[in-house]
Amino acid sequence: GIQVEQSPPDLILQEGANSTLRCNFSDSVNNLQWFHQNPWGQLINLFYIPSGTKQNGRLSATTVATERYSLLYISSSQTTDSGVYFCAVEQRDSSYKLIFGSGTRLLVRP
Amino acid sequence: GAVVSQHPSRVICKSGTSVKIECRSLDFQATTMFWYRQFPKQSLMLMATSNEGSKATYEQGVEKDKFLINHASLTLSTLTVTSAHPEDSSFYICSAHGGEGEAFFGQGTRLTVV
Numbered sequence: 567g568i569q570v571e572q573s574p575p576d577l578i579l580q581e582g583a584n585s586t587l588r589c590n591f592s593d594s595v596n597n598l599q600w601f602h603q604n605p606w607g608q609l610i611n612l613f614y615i616p617s618g619t620k621q622n623g624r625l626s627a628t629t630v631a632t633e634r635y636s637l638l639y640i641s642s643s644q645t646t647d648s649g650v651y652f653c654a655v656e657q658r659d660s661s662y663k664l665i666f667g668s669g670t671r672l673l674v675r676p
Numbered sequence: 677g678a679v680v681s682q683h684p685s686r687v688i689c690k691s692g693t694s695v696k697i698e699c700r701s702l703d704f705q706a707t708t709m710f711w712y713r714q715f716p717k718q719s720l721m722l723m724a725t726s727n728e729g730s731k732a733t734y735e736q737g738v739e740k741d742k743f744l745i746n747h748a749s750l751t752l753s754t755l756t757v758t759s760a761h762p763e764d765s766s767f768y769i770c771s772a773h774g775g776e777g778e779a780f781f782g783q784g785t786r787l788t789v790v
Contacts, residue, residue, distance in 0.1 A: 596777075607767055608781070609781040614777075614778040652720070654779070662773050662779070663710065663722060665722070668719045
């Protein structure tokens, strides 16, 4: 099956710093999503981005489907950005099934 | 975005009992829903696909008799953990897809079996 790898696994930032999270996937995908899991376990939708670039406030994401990777940019990080960031892909012909990467655990210090 | 509601958010049960978890799509109909499991500090693993009006499809290694799934309506799927044991303790979370294919997740259920 498809492999989804995220890097780095852990990241510590000082408040105000910028960061880039990466998601590599091993096969063609229908869709790709980025999520933020808060301390209570809730998955917050960040981006639905099978290709191209999207921006939402301090966050932006780019997916280059032909090269099988996606990037999530966090600018001017805040302590509330702390948590785990997951990318998840829908493999072709899989009818919406999502395969999750292992996540990036982010800690933003004040 | 679409809203998916999961209940209960937290449950503690005795070993050997069964626990039912509900997943509802509040503002859209979902012919398919998905159930995931997450162990502490790990990623989400797909357990099964819940299909409205038909049998669920289970991922390899998931015991269908242990994790009973019912999808009786277009807005409700239930996961019943039968004869629960401490090793079933985990975070269970459901999802459904909106009209354009984006997945939305419930709040999750933290199950503790004592």
